[in-house]
Amino acid sequence: MRIMVFLISLLIILFTSFCATAQGLNLQESIKLFDQKQYEKAQVHFQSLFEKHPDHVDVACYLAKSALASGDYGKAVEVLEKAVKIDSTRGDCYYVLGLAYARTIPEVGVLKKMGVAKKMQGAMLSAVRLAPDDSDVRISLISFYLSAPGFAGGSLEEAKKHLAILKEQSPDRTFIIDGSVLEKEEKYPEAEAVFRKGVLEKRTPMNVFSLAGYLMRRKQFEEAISLFNEFLAMDPGWQDPKKAGGYFMLGLIYEARKMQKESETAFRASLALHPDPWMEKEINNRL
Template identity: 30%
Template sequence: MPHLPKARSGAVACLLLIPLLGTPALAEPQEAEAGSLPEAIADFERGRFREARAGFRAHADSGRSQFYLGRIALRRFEPYPAAEHLRKAVASAPDNADFHYWLGRAYGKLAERANIFKRAYYAGKTQEHFQRAVELEPEHLHARVALVMYDLQAPGFLGGSREAAERHTGVLFRQSPVAGLRARGLAQEQEEAFDKALATYRHAAELAPEHHRPHRWLAGLHRQLGHYERAFALYAERLARKEPDPAARVGFARTALASGTRLEEAADHLRIYIERGPLPEQPTLGEAHYLLGKVRQAQGRLHAALRAFQRSLEVAPNHPRAGAAHDAVEASLL
């Protein structure tokens, strides 16, 4: 019988579940030549983060540039610069819900890294900015789902509240049934009612067959529960569609690593993902290189693993796991 995952706990863990969180990778040794601000935004949306970063830096007096620089920093696993950029964005436009939402995400990442004394402060700031986002824009689905996650998982002294989560879930159902189902599924996961959560995500996938995220939620939970073949099948179905989901390649690789099977297929998927490059709401390039390193390590191909970890650190120098993985493989080769 597969080992069932324990319920997630803590004010920080909720941020790992945010359906956006996560994001493509960036910086190369040399910056591209800067263009106009609209050109930089277009580069960002196409996943050309190195060029976008140069463009935003050339227009650093713009609050919108600071917003995008903050999002790029999050993709680089740099929460401190991200929060600084996003604070400037919020200061430039205090009534912009998106700016508050992303600043909340940056504070969440700071909370993950903070010591016990600062964690409560950053967790409180996380909740504060998510709440401000929904006050400014009640139909901001991502911010409201983030609040549900926070309320479900944060202890009461950090503002967590099961009743508040239920209230937000009710609002989500009125705004978007699929978003409401996501919130309900998260609550069921928190209660370890995994069969109910699977049924909830299946319902969401049936309601929105053309949208990839509900199928990712379902496949991801199957993977956590050890239902590897079901997860593989869901990812394969998403990749076989007329408009495939690139993130399914990363999900397939994570499932291969969890199961210890189909590792060469996983490597092929990751190579394609890396070659094509991710878009803003897809897993980062640094994460893809890291996963490729883990696949090669699992295959015993240590030199290839080392190269993949090195590449991960080149595009995302602060990746939270690539450095340790690189050092461990390097030491084993000495």
Template identity: 30%
Template sequence: MRVFIVSLFLSLCAVASDVDRAQKLYDHTDYQAALDALNKSSEGKTAVGWELAGKASYQLGDFKKSIEYFEKAVQANPNNSVYVNWLGRAWGRRAETANPFMAPGYASKARQFFEKAVALNPKDVEAVNDLFSYYLEAPGFLGGGMDKAMTLAEQIRTNDAAEYHFALAQIAQRRKQYDLAEGQLRKAVDLAPKQVGRVIDLARFLARRGKYGESETIFQQAAKVDPNAKRILYARAESYIDTNRNLDVARKLLNEYLQAPLSPEDPSREDARRLLKRVTAD
């Protein structure tokens, strides 16, 4: 009996370790290896396993397969706002890459799942932010609209004050109220000075407005906030390329970025390679 119990415990640990290993592979952006590990494990056929497989497929650009995994996760746990929101993201990316005839239907599905995720959990910051972005960017016939975005911004205020001011900055930019947008971005930085993403947002905005010297100063500030944040390299390079300056520096930054250890929250290496192609060699 004791041998049986020990064997059962070891087998359970082995199954759990497969998911842990897949998560570690995912965290190190080895998405295909994470997916392979899940497909070989019985733990991959659970809500948690399907969620991770869906995220890995999403990162690999296989949005159709990502949708299939997230649909299974949602079916297993329909009240999980995280699963529902990721399903919306997958439909959204599929809409972006689909032909013009299919894209509107996919986009509508994305909106429906974003709205469902927020209804399930209004405190789910990522779900609320994703729905806000959809409302801000999508045309009215697909369920978007500035009025909806403004209403949702008030809900963002209750979740994250810095994110609220960032949302107001996005709305102001859409309305071409650039001074107002800059002020809102500065408020976001003031409220969350240790969040490197807030500092990057301000630096990129200043560059787009032609305030290059101040933009450089803010990028330097971002590097001090988090010296290990590799996305600063990407953001600076993208800023240089978008404003057609310092292209040699941009190329070096992107090559450095491609060699650096990344996380799933960072822009993908594929995105960096596409950006690098925009920098023509002398």
């Protein structure tokens, strides 16, 4: 009898171990797809895992990241609002939740924008409190303070305060933020110099897109076009602007230059890549 009980117990342990290993492999395979930037496929995998393990915070966070990269912002918000209730100590989850709120703001009505902006600020503040040494987290909070209007929590002074901390933590990550602060202060030559230095130091998709956007706002269209085309030839990650956005910006530049054929071609290229709903609406209004 004792031998039978022992054997049954052993089988249970082995079976449990096998299942745990299989689940671990599934998670690792999904993460591998994410790291390979196969975001839509990764989202399908993480969704399947999430349905089996809805309380697994790592799965929820990866599912949300994949959803963000795929443009499914509502899914990212839905998943992470539950995840941070399960584990309120995860600064990385609050960070992704803040990004998800940011992406949904253009999609909601005017009356709801304030509420979503406040949720975004709350998530970013929680992320910084829980992960104060994470540069990406602090950069996102600074970006909020720079982009939000004052009545929704925006503050140039708060942005500068956190920028000073960022310069101590990661001086090589401050170019875009430094340039944005200088632009907001209307110090345009200084802002352009910082944006250019960022591209010279690290020619990343984010840095190239940011310089192109700045030059576009200053109506330096020729170089902006060249940089947006360079961005489109890159392989942006889940935190970077989407290629649909690059084509959208080109469409706006060509439109401003009265180049109707080129503008239409760029807008249609953006539509083919499934841009955000607000962007799609803007494009359809122009075609």
